[in-house]
Amino acid sequence: MTLDVSVSHRLPGFDLDVSFQAPPGVTVLFGRSGAGKTAVVNTVAGLLRPDRGRVSLDGWRWFDSENRYWLAPHKRRLGYVFQEGRLFPHLTVRQNLLYGRWFAKNTGAGESLDRVVDMLGIGALLHRRPERLSGGEKQRVAIGRALLANPKLILADEPLAALDEARKAEILPYFERLRDEVSVPILYVSHSANEVARLATTVVAIQDGKVLRQGSAAEVLSDPMVAPAGIRAVGAVLEAVVAAHHDDGLSELNAGGAALFLPRIPHETGRHMRVRIAAHEVILSRTRPQGLSALNILGGTIDQIRPGGGPGAIVSVVTPAGRILARVTRRSADALGLAEGCECYAVIKTVGIAPEDVGG
């Protein structure tokens, strides 16, 4: 299942002009707020009819301005998880969950209510009204409702943005399970780099209504050319396997042969993980540092230095564990004589790797 989108539309303030493909898995539309991400998703959903372009899912035409063809949203077989939940206030949780199912009853077997309720842990809420749910519970019900509509495509527009950090940490794993256990492609809007790092199979970076770059999470996030969500979101994504849990509260990961120590994570050994390392948490050194408290020191070669706006620069270092980005000041880059092709060491504090940046 591949979603093909190529649309242009005049929005107040700027022109939307995007074209991308969303292959199976999670495709994250990534960019600052106001970049036009929601307009893109609403175009795919049929809630916004763009001026020009085409939208199709595996050759199934949804919109084609040349033939003036437009398929109404209710015929597109979607599951849309909105930022603010949008549960029906007059229906119970159970009725909300089954709402889409009722309209999809002739479309073959989909997920069963029991399995979805079990997966999302909402069994105790079935007879409540949305009003009596917490923010996190509402979002879980909204995910279940989208899933039970037996969709061909799941859309999620910043589904975690209205939640606090604790609730975000509670909901994100459900999207990881969706990606791994449900075969339906997911188009997911986010401005958060750690959501991208953890979820994305494909990232489409969007800025001012245009596609800046499309690729895997590791490629796009570690490309210093791409800083669409602001410089502080820049960071590398390493693929690693949980190697051991130590008694002193640390977990050891194996990233391409190099050991990486992080605060204890709740995943069993042998599990494949993605770890986002924010560029501003990385220190560079020309020589292997001695007598340093940081546990993670990775040697590598500089392949790119890109000055940012302001006093900083992004230095990209290729290490055995993967590419690491470091944000340093231009002054220290000059003082150290950093240049492309230089050998250097990237130093990462263990506690600098935040739990929300580690996921399966």
Place this chain on the structure above:
Amino acid sequence: MDWLSPQEWQAVALSLRVSFWATLVGLPFGVFVAYILARWSFPGKQVLNGLVHLPLILPPVVTGYILLMTFGTTGPVGSLLQQAGVVFAFRWTGAALAAGVMAFPLMVRAIRLSIEAVDPKLEQAAATLGAARIWVFATVTLPLILPGVVAGAILAFAKAMGEFGATITFVSNIPGQTQTLPSAVYAFLQVPGGENSAVRLVLISVAIAMAALMLSELIARRIAKRVAGR
């Protein structure tokens, strides 16, 4: 009922019947027009809005006369309907039509306000879940606006109970046929010794109006509670 003369009793019963049918038949139209005014945009929307509200602003006598010209047996619509066996002029059905037309703006207003209070984002969500427009209306919009629909219906019923000018112009004041409660009060006040009858009808009128208002409050509160899910 010994305390009401047959003529008084007839007037009360007729008014209840006229108002009941005026409200019931007007309601689907009222919901439809309110929905159009609240949710659609099309050329001529302001004209429709004006037409709906016209009976509220025109002198009732004028509305009654327009109805007589249109729905009278020689009028363009009335003569057509007569061939189909439907007659409004000088029948209780005509009184119901007049009451319905006069009450329509109030009904539409109440329902329109409640539709505008429904978040269109909920309707969008229903559409993405596979609901066609008519189902979105039936399963999301309508349940959420029920308090407004009930309020509009009761308001229309009360207005229909009190309608006088358009009714008497359109269908006259025939005891047992078209003499509604307000027409009867007027008729009794025109004859010597009719005051006692008039006062009795006035008291009944006040009682019915109060009961309608309290009932609407009660129902609206019940539904609002259910809709909000408390």
